[in-house]
Amino acid sequence: MLNAPSTERKLLRGSRPAPEPVLARLNGLAPLAAADVLLVRGLSALREAHVAGAELAREGAPLRPRVILSGWAARTRMLPDGRRQIFAFLVPGDSLGLYAGREPVALSNCIALTRMESAPAAALVEAAAAAPGGALALSLGRAAATEDAQALGHMLRLGRQTALERTAHLFLELHGRLAAVGLADGPRFPLPLTQETLADALGLSIVHVNRTLQQLRRDRLIELKSGWIELLDRQAMVELADYAAAGGAARAAAKPSLGAQLQG
Amino acid sequence: MLNAPSTERKLLRGSRPAPEPVLARLNGLAPLAAADVLLVRGLSALREAHVAGAELAREGAPLRPRVILSGWAARTRMLPDGRRQIFAFLVPGDSLGLYAGREPVALSNCIALTRMESAPAAALVEAAAAAPGGALALSLGRAAATEDAQALGHMLRLGRQTALERTAHLFLELHGRLAAVGLADGPRFPLPLTQETLADALGLSIVHVNRTLQQLRRDRLIELKSGWIELLDRQAMVELADYAAAGGAARAAAKPSLGAQLQG
């Protein structure tokens, strides 16, 4: 359930895990004004820590806007008999309840999958509302649209793709999203998820997820070990999973140059 | 593909198919001010007709805000090999592209499933933006939240429910939504969908949808004939499908009194 320990530290030596994922994300969606950049940077002063398993939102309860600085979370809902569906994974740079308007009521539960850090982001909402035509508002709007597009991609996976296609498609999406906030190391990225968590996201059983992962390994499409995954043949996976057609591809595309700019 | 002909006319004799579904919907979500009511009523002057199969939106193309006055539509996406997923059904009172902010780009295709009528609704967006604290803005916000909740319910269906549960759950959702705009006749409501369309929504094959419907009939849960469906034992269906837990139940609940008020 936790981020890989030694391996991670070794591979990202010299840079902190994710310098400013929220800034990278929002600035990647629309170049922010200087004031907006300061505002986003200021969020990290409000940093709060959560243990794995912490509940960030409960369905039906009020929901405070929040951005994720580090770690992974998941939006979920459960059936009375224990079946669980994960609607979305939240990675650094993602947000929660940012577009709820008035009456911010959570439509799903949200739980931390790893140890993580977040910050309340009401300031972002207010700043965007104060300047509806500004870059920040545009960026937040695009973030919302991206979320919607990803939800549609998830539905397409669940409804119309096989286990192999679904799994490849999800990995491609996660890779793109993590690359966009500077958290991918080329074709490699952290995947701190148990197979049970993957199963709940993909609408499969644990056992079948395991066999699907084995097949992706046998086909030399991925290498998966101790919380990290490497896409060995991205192009083949794109074709296998119809990634572009299934949506989210263009919108979640990595913009590595922007992340680099921010560090300069 | 068309609404049932003789039966429908007989059962709804004396009232037009759906007096003012958009008004019923929005007023049901938040009581509108008099000016808002006039604005919504004015939309029907812009009424446009569409044949079954008409394309209301294409993925990636600009999307103009629009409300549905009559008939059914579906949001879809296709895979290159022909597999199709329906993300949502749109019924009278529903809208399309109403919350897209700037850059209104369609995230999915939208096609008319029946002959239908719609009207451009940019006026609603502008009025809500002009009075962000007003009843209309609140109503549109709640409509957006309801849509999101329904999308989550759809994901839960696709990922974690059996064919029987999925089908019952969808019927319960549609019943609630149609009742909320005065289009249900007690436990009966129009269902102008082919089994192929249902299959694409439920993530099943046509044949399996057929067998699932047979079982719902055998179990005396529904009666389904020529474009109409009757829920014979709603409570049993709610338990079968875990309707409340799967979401959308409370939010999509019928508010028949409000529809009646509007007619007086």
Place this chain on the structure above:
DNA sequence: CGGGGGTTTGACGAACGTCAATCGGGGTGG
């Protein structure tokens, strides 16, 4: 050296998809 959560494997069964044929009803051309 255990313990415990997560992973892997095998055997088996149920749910669902595919293929193919038939049926049925309503619309349409003759």
Place this chain on the structure above:
DNA sequence: CCACCCCGATTGACGTTCGTCAAACCCCCG
């Protein structure tokens, strides 16, 4: 008015995918 036709609904036989059950196995930590 009637025969034809076409799309959608229905049914049966069979194959595949995926789930369930159960038992190791593995590795990290305490």
